Amino acid sequence: MTTTRRDFLKTGALVIGFTLVPRTTLAQSAALPGSLNTNRRLDAWLRIDPNGTVTIFTGKIELGQGIGTALSQIAADELDVDLKRIDIVYGDTARTPNEGQTAGSLSVEQSGTALRFACAEARSILLAAAATKLGVPVVDLTVSDGSITAPNGARAAYWELSADAQLDGEATAKVKPKPASEHRVVGTSVRRRDIPKKFTGGAAYVQDVRLPGMVFGRVVRPPSPGAELIEVDEARVRSLPGVIAVVRDGSFLAVAAAREEQAIRARDALQQSARWKEAESLPPSGDALYRDLMARSAPVQTVAEKAAPTTAEPVKRLEALYTRPYQAHASMGPSCAVAQWREGLLTVWTHSQGVFPLRADLAKALAIDAKDIRCIHAEGAGCYGHNGADDVALDAALLARATSGRPVKLQWMRDDEFAWEPYGSAMVMKLSGGLDAQGNVVAWAHEVWSYPHSTRPGSSSGVNLLAARHLAKPLAPVPPADVPQPTGGSDRNAIPLYDFGAVKIVKHYVADAPLRTSALRTLGGYANVFALESFVDELAAAAGADPVEFRLRHLREARARAVIEAAAQRASWTPRARGDGARGRGIGFARYKNLGCYCAVIVDVAIDRSSGRIRVTRAVAAVDAGQIVNPDGVVNQIEGGIIQSTSWTLKESVRFDRTRVTTRSWADYPIVRFDEVPEVDVMLLNRPDERFLGVGEGSQGPAAAAIANAVAHATGRRLRALPFTPERVKQALA
Amino acid sequence: MASFTLRVNGASKTVQVDPDTPLLYVLRNDLELNGPKFGCGLAQCGACTVLADGKPVRSCVATVASVAGGRITTIEGLGTLERLHPLQRAFIEEQACQCGYCGNGMVMTAKALLDRNPRPSERDIKAALNGHLCRCASHNRIVRAVQRAAAELRS
Numbered sequence: 055m056t057t058t059r060r061d062f063l064k065t066g067a068l069v070i071g072f073t074l075v076p077r078t079t080l081a082q083s084a085a086l087p088g089s090l091n092t093n094r095r096l097d098a099w100l101r102i103d104p105n106g107t108v109t110i111f112t113g114k115i116e117l118g119q120g121i122g123t124a125l126s127q128i129a130a131d132e133l134d135v136d137l138k139r140i141d142i143v144y145g146d147t148a149r150t151p152n153e154g155q156t157a158g159s160l161s162v163e164q165s166g167t168a169l170r171f172a173c174a175e176a177r178s179i180l181l182a183a184a185a186t187k188l189g190v191p192v193v194d195l196t197v198s199d200g201s202i203t204a205p206n207g208a209r210a211a212y213w214e215l216s217a218d219a220q221l222d223g224e225a226t227a228k229v230k231p232k233p234a235s236e237h238r239v240v241g242t243s244v245r246r247r248d249i250p251k252k253f254t255g256g257a258a259y260v261q262d263v264r265l266p267g268m269v270f271g272r273v274v275r276p277p278s279p280g281a282e283l284i285e286v287d288e289a290r291v292r293s294l295p296g297v298i299a300v301v302r303d304g305s306f307l308a309v310a311a312a313r314e315e316q317a318i319r320a321r322d323a324l325q326q327s328a329r330w331k332e333a334e335s336l337p338p339s340g341d342a343l344y345r346d347l348m349a350r351s352a353p354v355q356t357v358a359e360k361a362a363p364t365t366a367e368p369v370k371r372l373e374a375l376y377t378r379p380y381q382a383h384a385s386m387g388p389s390c391a392v393a394q395w396r397e398g399l400l401t402v403w404t405h406s407q408g409v410f411p412l413r414a415d416l417a418k419a420l421a422i423d424a425k426d427i428r429c430i431h432a433e434g435a436g437c438y439g440h441n442g443a444d445d446v447a448l449d450a451a452l453l454a455r456a457t458s459g460r461p462v463k464l465q466w467m468r469d470d471e472f473a474w475e476p477y478g479s480a481m482v483m484k485l486s487g488g489l490d491a492q493g494n495v496v497a498w499a500h501e502v503w504s505y506p507h508s509t510r511p512g513s514s515s516g517v518n519l520l521a522a523r524h525l526a527k528p529l530a531p532v533p534p535a536d537v538p539q540p541t542g543g544s545d546r547n548a549i550p551l552y553d554f555g556a557v558k559i560v561k562h563y564v565a566d567a568p569l570r571t572s573a574l575r576t577l578g579g580y581a582n583v584f585a586l587e588s589f590v591d592e593l594a595a596a597a598g599a600d601p602v603e604f605r606l607r608h609l610r611e612a613r614a615r616a617v618i619e620a621a622a623q624r625a626s627w628t629p630r631a632r633g634d635g636a637r638g639r640g641i642g643f644a645r646y647k648n649l650g651c652y653c654a655v656i657v658d659v660a661i662d663r664s665s666g667r668i669r670v671t672r673a674v675a676a677v678d679a680g681q682i683v684n685p686d687g688v689v690n691q692i693e694g695g696i697i698q699s700t701s702w703t704l705k706e707s708v709r710f711d712r713t714r715v716t717t718r719s720w721a722d723y724p725i726v727r728f729d730e731v732p733e734v735d736v737m738l739l740n741r742p743d744e745r746f747l748g749v750g751e752g753s754q755g756p757a758a759a760a761i762a763n764a765v766a767h768a769t770g771r772r773l774r775a776l777p778f779t780p781e782r783v784k785q786a787l788a
Numbered sequence: 789m790a791s792f793t794l795r796v797n798g799a800s801k802t803v804q805v806d807p808d809t810p811l812l813y814v815l816r817n818d819l820e821l822n823g824p825k826f827g828c829g830l831a832q833c834g835a836c837t838v839l840a841d842g843k844p845v846r847s848c849v850a851t852v853a854s855v856a857g858g859r860i861t862t863i864e865g866l867g868t869l870e871r872l873h874p875l876q877r878a879f880i881e882e883q884a885c886q887c888g889y890c891g892n893g894m895v896m897t898a899k900a901l902l903d904r905n906p907r908p909s910e911r912d913i914k915a916a917l918n919g920h921l922c923r924c925a926s927h928n929r930i931v932r933a934v935q936r937a938a939a940e941l942r943s
Binding site: 729 | 802805806809810813816817820821822823825826827828829830832833835862863864867868869872876879880883885886887888889890892895913914915918919920921922923924925926927928929930931
């Protein structure tokens with residue numbers, strides 16, 4: 055198979071003409087909505103083909119969250135075309151806009167907003183072309199499924215006009231999108247476009263990419279993060295059946311074979327033959343983990359500070375320390391990529407959440423020009439943040455350099471994923487607060503200690519791809535800065551939305567992490583909301599107040615109050631109800647990032663006092679996500695978030711000793727199973743005239759706090775160390 | 789290497805592989821079936837599940853030699869996009885996944901359950917699927933999908 059540079063940029067029958075480089079004149083241009091601002095050409099977002107297909111292009115990627123369906127709905131309504139006509143192209147460095155990462159529950163806000171304005175403008179350009187062609191004013195034209203009709207019955211269709219309608223100009227965003235009242239598919243639970251193939255054996259994932267001549271790769275990781283490869287018998291492994299290439303570069307070791315099981319056997323053989331020099335580089339475990347974190351050197355930064363509006367002095371003061379361990383993304387499918395080199399050009403099929411940032415880091419790691427790399431999105435298993443997706447792309451690219459142009463599919467083994475994915479950071483939250491004589495909060499302080507929450511490729515200096523640090527000439531990531539407010543990283547959701555008088559939020563951000571950490575769904579939000587909303591209940595208890603009433607008393611924002619009230623009503627919350635020692639109920643609330651969706655969760659728990667086992671039996675959630683594009687999609691995200699958070703909160707913690715990560719399989723990292731999953735009831739508060747608010751990370755923090763509060767309600771004992779294992783519960787009840 | 793003739797989704801296929809090759813790689817790579825997934829290689833998660841003579845088998849650890857001669861069914865053998873099996877239809881109707889990577893195993897084990905118990909209770913379904921992991925947390929939708937399929941199969 056030979057390929058020219060021209061073919062490389064060719065996709066299907068069309069050579070892509072638009073530039074993907076952000077314009078240098080950006081600073082002078084007017085701001086445009088959503089990702090239109092950084093990708094300003096209309097034809098970067100949509101194309102109308104003579105065959106009647108509308109193709110929309112997004113720099114975001116599908117990861118099972120249903121974004122492709124939601125974006126199609128938005129485009130269908132703005133263009134007045136049937137959903138069936140819409141094809142979608144996800145993140146592809148040769149074809150789509152650069153929208154950075156698919157992260158932070160921002161895809162509908164950023165890509166959806168851009169598509170909404172781009173499609174509205176395209177529709178108006180098409181209508182203008184039709185008006186000229188048909189000789190009637192635009193106002194007299196009607197559109198149905200892309201077919202434009204004049205009062206006299208004369209017709210023109212989008213696909214006949216695409217030659218006259220110039221979509222290659224810069225967007226102006228001057229055409230106002232439709233009001234919610236005119237939406238036909240936005241706001242309805244359209245079935246997801248990605249699901250049918252997933253249940254019929256269709257090619258749905260990067261694991262299903264098959265190319266002519268493709269071989270199979272495996273990587274042999276060091277036994278521990280601090281290990282160096284001393285020696286390995288490459289020659290013997292090269293002689294094993296099917297082995298095509300063994301690549302060693304410093305401590306990076308990988309093998310390619312004709313058959314997948316041969317690659318796995320060769321990996322085993324390399325592991326047996328390799329001698330490593332290991333070093334103790336990991337932090338201590340147990341409570342010492344948190345003492346160690348708090349003792350590390352870090353600048354003390356005040357995130358927010360507000361003076362007390364009144365002179366009321368606290369008459370009662372409380373303080374509490376909450377902890378969260380390292381937790382894993384633990385994707386069901388280990389990370390996978392397919393890489394192929396042809397004439398110095400590299401193509402990578404990847405489930406990375408950001409094909410453009412990945413390309414930039416691959417270029418640095420491989421010392422080639424970014425324009426010689428094409429990264430194409432193909433879905434992987436759910437990732438919940440920055441897992442091994444980007445790392446495996448470099449592994450495959452390094453290995454494929456040794457296979458003479460044959461493509462390599464490289465999937466990590468289960469232990470690669472557990473031992474090497476970047477974890478959600480261990481964290482400590484110290485809360486203190488004071489109540490006045492009326493039981494109102496008049497002082498509040500939240501101090502957080504954390505390692506990084508965002509070390510994705512492209513988000514940090516240096517190279518953040520795992521293999522790069524193992525090469526003979528290593529390329530290391532530079533310790534990254536924390537994600538700044540208003541979204542925040544380690545301090546995400548640390549600032550309370552409540553009126554708590556004098557407020558001070560401080561963070562100790564430890565940039566130099568002993569264990570690799572990065573974005574796990576919500577970043578610091580899960581742990582901060584857990585701590586904040588637990589402490590609200592602790593203060594409410596000290597004030598002798600009902601938790602719902604106590605929250606509402608301190609909360610002015612109408613939309614925030616509305617979700618708490620709705621959840622309480624839906625769950626038939628009984629003020630001042632008492633737990634009976636084994637059963638209890640608790641609430642948690644947050645507005646994700648203090649900018650995204652509003653979500654209140656109420657859970658019921660049952661505690662087996664003899665075994666220490668907590669069961670979350672039921673969860674009720676109320677959500678305000680602004681205008682809802684796909685109600686079932688929102689319910690799916692909120693429901694999944696609550697159950698995943700139940701798993702994080704009750705069970706999950708990465709294990710390690712001072713040298714090695716000892717979490718290697720599901721046996722070492724239990725997650726919730728069917729018999730532990732709560733019934734979940736999600737109530738949506740649709741606000742069709744408000745802007746979209748992301749929901750993918752809305753329910754995890756509130757669910758964790760609700761569980762902690764329910765346990766305290768049931769037993770009178772407060773759990774402050776995640777996860778709430780049976781041992782910890784028994785200890786607390788003793 | 790040895791020659792094995794497998795009966796997969798009603799068709800006979802002959803492959804040349806080592807006898808201890810896990811069935812999963814033969815299905816995915818020799819027969820190009822996408823349904824069964826590599827999840828753990830340790831029989832812990834269930835994503836690779838197929839039926840051998842009607843019984844759920846973890847194809848990531850079951851060797852080719854151990855299943856040769858049996859009837860193997862993968863999710864592709866249940867139905868197609870045009871002619872969905874009631875279980876496939878139910879999982880689509882209930883939108884019973886986020887990423888869907890575990891879905892193959894859920895459907896195949898549910899198939900074995902419904903074959904032996906056409907009227908499973910919610911508890912029966914959860915018990916049958918308890919050895920399967922789902923990380924996106926679509927559990928409740930999956931249970932509803934199996935209930936829906938059971939109802940359709942009975943009617």
